[in-house]
Amino acid sequence: MIPAARRFTAASPLRNAVSTKISDSTVRRLSHYLRVLEAMHLQGEATASSDALAGRAGTTAAQVRKDFSHFGSFGKRGTGYDVAALVREIRSILGLGTAWNVALIGAGRIGSALFEYGDFRSRGFRIDTVLDVDPERIGVSWGSVVIEDISELERIVREREIDIVILAVPASQAQAVADRAVEAGVRGILNFAPEQLQLPEEIALQNVNMVMELESLSFELTRAGRAPESEALAG
Amino acid sequence: MIPAARRFTAASPLRNAVSTKISDSTVRRLSHYLRVLEAMHLQGEATASSDALAGRAGTTAAQVRKDFSHFGSFGKRGTGYDVAALVREIRSILGLGTAWNVALIGAGRIGSALFEYGDFRSRGFRIDTVLDVDPERIGVSWGSVVIEDISELERIVREREIDIVILAVPASQAQAVADRAVEAGVRGILNFAPEQLQLPEEIALQNVNMVMELESLSFELTRAGRAPESEALAG
DNA sequence: AGGTGTGAACACTTTCACAGCA
């Protein structure tokens, strides 16, 4: 199912060439706007100005408008954006209409937390395949999903046409498992292992590295006090 | 609310030297270099050139040198960097010499995964306070740490001089809990709730939003087929 | 030679400011 490419070839609802590269920050903001807009929708707000949206999303009105402008013009001058319509537009831009087939590899602590993570489900990412190496885990049921043997990875990816793999294995295993997944046809990887994966260019990769986030905090806290007198570090 | 910037109005109190703003990407790369260098150290490599480091970290040699140049000159021309010394330098830059007091708020599935997350410990971030609202959880022991009542948050933060809070509570609670933590003296927050926190400027904040990462993947996969010309690798 | 440190060039992102439309 979902023949990857060329779903927009013919009658694309998108206007002119969207072929220019969209920056990662723009994409992340779109995801953010989407969440904000869904909340506004629930609160019964029918329209939203770029200014209102910016306030809720922690950015600026100009940024909001520029972000949307890469994909078309969705607003009404003098009025703002129709919340429900904009939700649909962003979902379409992000490809959330597609029911991606997602597999989780690694049924350890992080894996299980991710599996249960309510926000994946509510946003349409259903994990219906879980793999692990540990014989103690293989065969165990998580809800309606049974943990399967990672040795079956290739067959499973092919048969179920897995698009995205969530990688929650130890760093030492990450590259090898990723290679196998890619070889079998996976197109995107969400990597939780603290390891720099080397992948073919056409494979989409997102890393989540929580240590990096904590170390960024540490850096900021360390710097905060250094304004008046730099605590010099001599050689 | 939040009287934005009123601290830097007149002349900048910041000194020249090392006080220029360091970009977030630089900080994240430093964290990455550190991990790579530690691995090289274990492998017995005594020196590393910017080129070798770049290869392992997935960036460029010029980028590596520029990143370091913001903090000093740590290399030897013609030779490269002394691995052990550079590890020490980066740890110092990131403030990893400091034993930050970290509290985890939210002992649910994500919270427990984070608590057990080996990489926090091995990198020196010890979580020795865990709080939750749920009476079923309060009093339970996780290793040597006993889950405490979140109603005690203010007292605990003050008494234990908590620097950093890892926020793993539902989005609906996140802002309120963050406000209390900040009020009690916390200086940095690692936020796992999919909620845009509004905090005073001097509080360091890092967000981890896994849905956003998955949606970025979805966007890339959706766009993949739409490239103007697939640059096939010519022989 | 070999590889760092860094100003200058380049590329990319954000902000400004205003024309244009509902």
Added chain:
DNA sequence: TGCTGTGAAAGTGTTCACACCT
């Protein structure tokens, strides 16, 4: 009138290229 959409300006981050040191 009010707010979008967008070129142009300003600001940031990355890459280049080479002087300089070991």
